[in-house]
Amino acid sequence: MAAGFFWLFLTRYWFHRDCIEAAASSCVMPDGTNxxxxxxxxxxxxxxxALLAMLTLRRRR
Structure with missing residues (x-):
């Protein structure tokens, strides 16, 4: 689940952070995604x- 949420963070914000900051609020992509x-x-x-997963792995050892 941590990887899934991280992927959402990367695709919905990190890769496009320059565009979002330049627009001061939102950025519309060529495919219409806001x-x-x-x-x-x-x-x-x-x-x-990720922290929960690490704690679980630590307890198992």
Whole structure:
């Protein structure tokens, strides 16, 4: 799940952060997709799930 949320973060914000910052709020891609600065929030569940996975692996050892 962490990898899935990380992929959403990359595709919805990180790769297009320059366009989002230049537009000051949102960026419309050529295919009509509207990217917003809120896409940066996808990193939060990614980090949470990654930490939970690491704790689970640590407990198993």
């Amino acid at each position: 990217l917003i600065a809120g896409g940066a929030l996808w990193i939060v569940p990614s980090v949470v799930f």
